[in-house]
Amino acid sequence: MTEDNVIFIGDQEVHTKDLTEEQKYFWQQVLDLKNKQARIQFELDQVNASLSVFDNALTESYKKSSQEKSEEKVN
Numbered sequence: 001m002t003e004d005n006v007i008f009i010g011d012q013e014v015h016t017k018d019l020t021e022e023q024k025y026f027w028q029q030v031l032d033l034k035n036k037q038a039r040i041q042f043e044l045d046q047v048n049a050s051l052s053v054f055d056n057a058l059t060e061s062y063k064k065s066s067q068e069k070s071e072e073k074v075n
Contacts, residue, residue, distance in 0.1 A: 004017040
């Protein structure tokens with residue numbers, strides 16, 4: 001981190017130039033983990049949407065086949 005950014009630690013504004021090397025490392029870890037969390041949430045949103053589509057398709061397919069079987073019994 002060669003730039004001097006302002007970050008928040010708790011509710012305090014801190015300049016990154018004022019952090020120790022250890023604190024800079026921790027901050028980099030926090031940033032990386034927040035990015036991973038956002039990517040995982042993005043992927044989870046996609047999985048949930050796809051799951052809903054396939055679950056609905058299964059339900060509709062089952063209803064259709066059940067209805068066809070009921071109609072065959074009547075005829």
